[in-house]
Amino acid sequence: MSPAPILSAFRQALGEAWAGGAGALLPVGFFAGAAVLVPLGVGTDPETLRAIGPGILWVSLALSSLVTLERIFQADAEDGSLDLWLQTSAPAASIAAAKTFAHWLTAGLPLALLSPLLLLMFQAQIDGALLENMLFYAIGGLAFYFWGGVGAALAATVRRGGLLISLIALPLYVPTAIFGALAMGGGPSSVAAPLFLAASTLFALAVAPFAMGAALRLAAD
Template identity: 80%
Template sequence: MSAAPILAAFRQALSEAWAGGAGALLPLGFLGGACVLVPLGIGTEGETLRAVGPGILWVALALSSLVTLERIFQADTEDGTLDLWLQSDAPVAAIAAAKTLAHWLAAGLPLALASPVIALMFQAEAGPALLVNLGLYALGSLAFFFWGGVGAALSATVRRGGLLIALIALPLFVPTAIFGALAMTGGPGSEGAPMLLAASSLFACAVAPYAMAAALRLAAD
């Protein structure tokens, strides 16, 4: 097995993630806009914002991760790159994982880094807990991107497939969003929520690449 196609796919995906000048700016703008609008609808009382903040932030994080997923595999099916992958001696699952990881580094990691700052808008206490939450956001966003990659692979041959990606990926986001929000609420069952969130992300990283590979093979037929 040669690692050259995997590295080439990774570099290509990094450049694609910034194509058109968007990069991380569009998902960050979506995340910030969604979270800024919430206090306008529910009020600015500190207790209310602290209660709903974790859930709102995780939902906004999940939706923001969908913004750039349409670009992961669509161009490769159009210009013949996908056929070259299938003919190479590198596993298609590894190539798909590399491209998804590159998009996460370009867009998902900035979302995770911005999330603690936005949490302060919901009256979260400034302190070491924000750094812990940053790690949880990074884990969750990784799962969101890998499950979203499955939707992107299934809709790779569909023009304007953003809606289809959302319909496929959003049900897969539910466990990660639940465990992530529960880990930050401090309510009943929150003690084991970080481990469940980590398990959910590891499961996504282990299973999603093979699902993406199967979908891409169908797209090439």
């Protein structure tokens, strides 16, 4: 198997992520906007903000990941590139994983990098935990994008398939969001929660590419 088609799909996805002119700005704007609005509704009590902040950011991260997922495979299905990808020697799962990982790099990783600043808005302490929590958001966000890629692959031939992607992906996000929130909760369950968060992400990386590949082959038929 030649890695050339996989690398080509990766480079194409990096370019497509900025083709619409917004790139990472749209999910970043949604992520920041959703997080900023919450304090306006719950008040400014520091203890309250500190308690709900990590969970609010997990919800915002999950919803922000859905903003640009629709275009991962849809353009390939429309212009015939999908058929060409499936005719190469590379497995469809590898092509799908490469495109999804590139999409996470351009649209998902910036969300994790922004999370420390938003946590400070929720009265988080300035210490090493901010960087640790940023890592949790990056790991969890990777799982979100790969599960979201399954929805995107199933909706590749559906016009305006954003709602369908959300219906498919959001239930799959639940374990990652739960373990992520527990990992940052500071309670007794937070000791093992990072391991479960990592396990849920590894499970997504192992299973989602094959589901995406099968969905893309179905879409091409």
